[in-house]
Amino acid sequence: MKDDILKVLLTEEELQAKVKELGAQITEDYQDKKLLLVSVLKGSVVFMADLMRAIDTYCRIDFMNVSSYGSGTKTTGTVKIIKDLDIDIAGYDLLIVEDILDSGKTLSYIKKILMERKPNSIKICTLLDKPERRQVPDIKADYKGFIVPDEFVVGYGLDYAETYRNLPYLGVLKPEVYSK
Numbered sequence: 680m681k682d683d684i685l686k687v688l689l690t691e692e693e694l695q696a697k698v699k700e701l702g703a704q705i706t707e708d709y710q711d712k713k714l715l716l717v718s719v720l721k722g723s724v725v726f727m728a729d730l731m732r733a734i735d736t737y738c739r740i741d742f743m744n745v746s747s748y749g750s751g752t753k754t755t756g757t758v759k760i761i762k763d764l765d766i767d768i769a770g771y772d773l774l775i776v777e778d779i780l781d782s783g784k785t786l787s788y789i790k791k792i793l794m795e796r797k798p799n800s801i802k803i804c805t806l807l808d809k810p811e812r813r814q815v816p817d818i819k820a821d822y823k824g825f826i827v828p829d830e831f832v833v834g835y836g837l838d839y840a841e842t843y844r845n846l847p848y849l850g851v852l853k854p855e856v857y858s859k
């Protein structure tokens with residue numbers, strides 16, 4: 680598996696340090712709020728698991744799964760709910776936890792449908808941001824880990840064809856992997 684990686688973009692140590700920083704900021708900002716962390720499956724699970732343990736205030740967690748991509752690296756442009764939240768979010772202060780903000784279509788769709796359920800507030804926390812690829816200009820991350828270049832990245836939850844999520848670092852695949 681490691682042989683498929685062209686280069687490491689973010690090491691395990693860099694990722695952990697950033698998650699601690701984000702967790703500390705969220706802890707401060709959500710002291711007196713009714714925090715609900717909403718993890719967008721599956722890409723954000725590793726980030727979510729680390730981030731929630733870096734948050735030192737009361738919070739609840741829930742998961743949702745939407746699909747916007749096939750098994751490849753290109754967006755199909757359509758978003759649909761595969762798994763909805765279990766919790767009735769009315770009155771909660773939602774923090775959507777995402778792995779990567781790319782075109783922005785997924786997050787703008789999720790934010791729109793969750794807004795209709797009358798939470799107290801909705802903010803976005805994304806580990807990675809690829810601003811060069813943005814198609815929905817008004818979608819912004821309130822908390823952001825790293826800006827990454829326009830390369831397809833894997834590891835730390837992110838996949839290529841459902842593989843590589845278990846790499847503890849963030850890497851770029853060798854081009855020959857796509858043509859296999």
Ligand code: XMP
Nearest residue numbers: 722779780781782783784785831832837838
């Ligand atoms: P949009 O374009 O809607 O997409 O902002 C966000 C979702 O697309 C996936 N995505 C990636 N997954 N490496 C991945 O493994 C990438 O470089 C990449 N870019 C986008 C991701 O699931 C994210 O939630």
Ligand code: MG
Nearest residue numbers: 720722723778
């Ligand atoms: Mg995702």
